[in-house]
Amino acid sequence: MSDTQTRARPRVGLFATCLVDLFRPSVGFAAAKLIEDSGCDVEVPEGQTCCGQPAFNSGDNADAAELARRAIVMLEGYDYVVVPSGSCGGMIREHYPELLAGDREWAPRARHVAARTWELTAFLHEVRGLRIEGVRHDGVVTYHDSCSGLRELGVKAQPRALLAGVAGATLKELPGAETCCGFGGTFCVKYPEVSDKMVSEKAADILATGAGTLLAGDMGCLMNMAGKLKRMAMEQGARPVAVRHVAEVLAGMEQDAPPIGESK
Amino acid sequence: MLATSNEFRANARVGLANPTLQSALGKMKVGFPTKRAEAVAKLPEFDALRDQARDIKNHVLENIDWYLERFERRVNEAGGHVHWARTPEEAREIVLGICRRLGARTVTKGKSMIAEEIGLNAHLEKHAIEPVETDLGEYIIQLRNEAPSHIIAPAVHLTKDAIEADFRRAHSHLDARRDLTEPQSLVAEARGILRKRYFEADVGITGANFLVAETGSSVIVTNEGNGDLTQLLPKAHVVLASLEKIVPTLEDASTILRVLARSATGQEMSVYTTFSTGPKRPSDLDGPGEYHVVLLDNGRSALLGTEFQEILRCIRCGACMNHCPVYGAVGGHAYGWVYPGPMGAVLTPSLIGVENAKPLPNASTFCGKCESVCPMRIPLPKMMRHYRAREWERRLGTRVSRLALGAWAWAARRPALYRFAAARAMSALGWLGRRHGSFFNLPLASGWTTTREFPAPQGRTFQDLWRERRRAGGGR
Numbered sequence A: 001m002s003d004t005q006t007r008a009r010p011r012v013g014l015f016a017t018c019l020v021d022l023f024r025p026s027v028g029f030a031a032a033k034l035i036e037d038s039g040c041d042v043e044v045p046e047g048q049t050c051c052g053q054p055a056f057n058s059g060d061n062a063d064a065a066e067l068a069r070r071a072i073v074m075l076e077g078y079d080y081v082v083v084p085s086g087s088c089g090g091m092i093r094e095h096y097p098e099l100l101a102g103d104r105e106w107a108p109r110a111r112h113v114a115a116r117t118w119e120l121t122a123f124l125h126e127v128r129g130l131r132i133e134g135v136r137h138d139g140v141v142t143y144h145d146s147c148s149g150l151r152e153l154g155v156k157a158q159p160r161a162l163l164a165g166v167a168g169a170t171l172k173e174l175p176g177a178e179t180c181c182g183f184g185g186t187f188c189v190k191y192p193e194v195s196d197k198m199v200s201e202k203a204a205d206i207l208a209t210g211a212g213t214l215l216a217g218d219m220g221c222l223m224n225m226a227g228k229l230k231r232m233a234m235e236q237g238a239r240p241v242a243v244r245h246v247a248e249v250l251a252g253m254e255q256d257a258p259p260i261g262e263s264k
Numbered sequence B: 001m002l003a004t005s006n007e008f009r010a011n012a013r014v015g016l017a018n019p020t021l022q023s024a025l026g027k028m029k030v031g032f033p034t035k036r037a038e039a040v041a042k043l044p045e046f047d048a049l050r051d052q053a054r055d056i057k058n059h060v061l062e063n064i065d066w067y068l069e070r071f072e073r074r075v076n077e078a079g080g081h082v083h084w085a086r087t088p089e090e091a092r093e094i095v096l097g098i099c100r101r102l103g104a105r106t107v108t109k110g111k112s113m114i115a116e117e118i119g120l121n122a123h124l125e126k127h128a129i130e131p132v133e134t135d136l137g138e139y140i141i142q143l144r145n146e147a148p149s150h151i152i153a154p155a156v157h158l159t160k161d162a163i164e165a166d167f168r169r170a171h172s173h174l175d176a177r178r179d180l181t182e183p184q185s186l187v188a189e190a191r192g193i194l195r196k197r198y199f200e201a202d203v204g205i206t207g208a209n210f211l212v213a214e215t216g217s218s219v220i221v222t223n224e225g226n227g228d229l230t231q232l233l234p235k236a237h238v239v240l241a242s243l244e245k246i247v248p249t250l251e252d253a254s255t256i257l258r259v260l261a262r263s264a265t266g267q268e269m270s271v272y273t274t275f276s277t278g279p280k281r282p283s284d285l286d287g288p289g290e291y292h293v294v295l296l297d298n299g300r301s302a303l304l305g306t307e308f309q310e311i312l313r314c315i316r317c318g319a320c321m322n323h324c325p326v327y328g329a330v331g332g333h334a335y336g337w338v339y340p341g342p343m344g345a346v347l348t349p350s351l352i353g354v355e356n357a358k359p360l361p362n363a364s365t366f367c368g369k370c371e372s373v374c375p376m377r378i379p380l381p382k383m384m385r386h387y388r389a390r391e392w393e394r395r396l397g398t399r400v401s402r403l404a405l406g407a408w409a410w411a412a413r414r415p416a417l418y419r420f421a422a423a424r425a426m427s428a429l430g431w432l433g434r435r436h437g438s439f440f441n442l443p444l445a446s447g448w449t450t451t452r453e454f455p456a457p458q459g460r461t462f463q464d465l466w467r468e469r470r471r472a473g474g475g476r
């Protein structure tokens, strides 16, 4: 590869999100591989913590703004910022500019970062035109559209287009795929009964598809649905469903980690 | 109406455990959204109409004083009266005054959320005036002594079987062997009973979907025609409306009507759309002798110019609650006051104070479905977030959640410490969860683990692993 070609590769800052960082590094590595396959150089900026969404959604705007400013400093030097989550991606892209709108120094910087920030599958499909090749997943999968990705960022067709390149996989659409799974960040601990009702209905819909694997693009929703499906399997003898972040399947890295909530 | 909005969580538990409610909600959350989607699909300009509808109301809200005064002038010219009420108390007294002056014993009522907001029925009953609800849903909940659970379908929390049982109990003078299995037979029975009451009533009270400034008209939409009988037969027609119902012209009302029924029930138009202007004129064959509009503020004008102004665009179509997964799980009564669902989560704290409705803006996953279907493009989640910010400023939340969130934000601002603590915590959790892959029980997360497994972390953090692989040169 010549020097010019090397330099032509965009520099991507991968913002892993706290849930991937803490709970599921395998998603981070899968995302990094996919971004590199799409012709970019990946870096993981040092000192990542939280995008500030829990504070923002709890009305703690001061802390949220502080975390937003930290993230902006960390991310503003990249050609693109890619996030394996519609929720955290939406926070950076839609809400940083809103949160810092009244700040003359920070508002333009927030808009600069926001304009370069992409949810992972949207980035791969829309920006990079990546085609998935040489990856296999035998069986029926179904897909849940996480709310923020869907309604804030328009993520719907992108993961499906990418999945179409996975050999052996059949996508069976999930009825009510666009209905919230009941996670909602702090909502699931503030209103656990309501959250459980919502995820129970979601789990029933997932089971009814007959799919062996459930995919989505957000760790929060995935942990919620995986936790419910596993408890139903334990207590009600429901059929087990493997739950994964879509990046793991697209990157062909399923063998690197058991499904969410399962042991090796 | 006494608010129990602060007991949302307890109310929700009651709703979740009520099989009649759950069965009714199961039907509702499929029926309404399907019908709306079909209606929207048939109207290519629907989204353009939403923009127009939003712009009309935005314009009105910027110039509301001018339009309200114009409306009052037109009403006067048509021989009617406008009464300005700042508070629910004032509104109740105005209505009571009209009823007393006319010596009213019975009043018929069309559906009016404002009547609920000011607690009109209880007030009239206290003064020996009998209010008779003529909307079928309202009639049913009046029999049950309940509040509406939905703004357009007040009895949506009930099943047909529950209603049949109520009718048999309340209408015990009718033949006990009559067949009430068909919904039509329930409608016919209620109609038969109400018919007589229309003629007894001295005053007819309705709400208003719109007030038209250029003509001084009030507009109601109904599917049963009960509103027309309510307002045409008695001596006086009293319209209860809040300030923001005003639109400049008939043309504007028509524009908004095109999105209203489609969003609400999936109809192109409601069965009846009735425009009323002033009392009976000498040339009219019938109509009420008097026409009154009671204009209620109750805190709305204080929202103008604030981050909550946009909720005043609401046309009460109910689409936000029809599509809300939280409403669909717990039902309308859980919200504890007049207005449920997403619009209630914004309007209730606006009208009765956020300290009296603390949980409502929090009882949302911010899934955004409500905003995506709202015909008036009201950013409901954003406004709920504004209320959360007010609660945070005033320290209205629980101490535990405040401490937990504060600690998280504190650590998140200190990456070195965060990294150190995270690595240890995740390694411990990962080790504990290594066999089972998840936790059946976690001391601080029992809200989660009572009904769900909590997935165990993989054990190392992504950032540590990434750094390690980079350093070893083995990573990519």
Ligand code: SF4
Pocket: B263, B313, B314, B315, B316, B317, B318, B319, B320, B321, B342, B343, B370, B373, B374, B375, B376, B377, B378
């Ligand atoms: S907020 Fe929007 S969707 Fe909800 S009732 Fe009002 S107009 Fe309808």
